[in-house]
Amino acid sequence: MDGIHIALSAEKITEIFGVPITNTLLMSFVVFGILLLIAFFVGRNLKIVPGRVQVLFEMLFSYVLSYMEETLESKKLAKRFFPLVLTIFLFVFAANLVEFTPGVGSVGFYFGAGEHKEFVPLLRSMNTDLNVTLAFAIISFLTIEITGVAAIGFLKYFSKFVNFKSVLGFLIGVIELFSEIARLIAFSFRLFGNIFAGEVLILVITFFAPFVLPVPLMAFEVFVGFIQAAIFALLTLFFIKIAVTKPH
Numbered sequence: 001m002d003g004i005h006i007a008l009s010a011e012k013i014t015e016i017f018g019v020p021i022t023n024t025l026l027m028s029f030v031v032f033g034i035l036l037l038i039a040f041f042v043g044r045n046l047k048i049v050p051g052r053v054q055v056l057f058e059m060l061f062s063y064v065l066s067y068m069e070e071t072l073e074s075k076k077l078a079k080r081f082f083p084l085v086l087t088i089f090l091f092v093f094a095a096n097l098v099e100f101t102p103g104v105g106s107v108g109f110y111f112g113a114g115e116h117k118e119f120v121p122l123l124r125s126m127n128t129d130l131n132v133t134l135a136f137a138i139i140s141f142l143t144i145e146i147t148g149v150a151a152i153g154f155l156k157y158f159s160k161f162v163n164f165k166s167v168l169g170f171l172i173g174v175i176e177l178f179s180e181i182a183r184l185i186a187f188s189f190r191l192f193g194n195i196f197a198g199e200v201l202i203l204v205i206t207f208f209a210p211f212v213l214p215v216p217l218m219a220f221e222v223f224v225g226f227i228q229a230a231i232f233a234l235l236t237l238f239f240i241k242i243a244v245t246k247p248h
Helices: 023-043 052-072 075-098 130-152 154-158 167-208 214-243
Strands: 012-016 019-022 108-111 118-121
Touching: 019 023, 023 052, 023 075, 023 130, 052 075, 052 214, 075 130, 075 214, 130 154, 130 167, 130 214, 167 214
Parallel strands: none
Antiparallel strands: 012 019, 108 118
């Protein structure tokens, strides 16, 4: 019987013009394609008297936009960042949901020969790749910083981090600077760690008790995937709010 194979990094499937194509990158294209198809089929059938699907999406979008307006205390800012926040949530949650589609992680190829023969899945959960979650974190981080500078000005924004008016102010500024940079690590590792740990747990449970625990555990991981997508989107929203607030 084969043992449990757990790979921390994404496996390379092929190369295109020297650029490595990994199974998580391929999965991101699949998720993007699914979201694009949903947007196409929902968007082309918009009606004045909406159907059930249209009502569902309208309720979701209206709730998110209303919540953003309350949080940012600005309708203009809410409309500006609505596409970003909602896209982050939908993309991360869809990726976490598609992870449990039959064939993901189980359909693939064998590379090597003899004792060095190794199975490489064609598709792997996108958010189990630290490169993917780090890319999300960088997008969120840059958006927050650029928004802060644009909203209150370069000098006033960076006065949060560089303050020579007092020793206490200087120390608080240093702490703020480190906490700002730490967001990159916190954003990326929180999502990566939770999704990767869930995948490993399901793999182990499936190996030892394939007919008992995997289904309820997968249902729980769907809930975890939803929570992680919501946390990522909400933290981006909250940090934007902090960035546009003038320092006191």
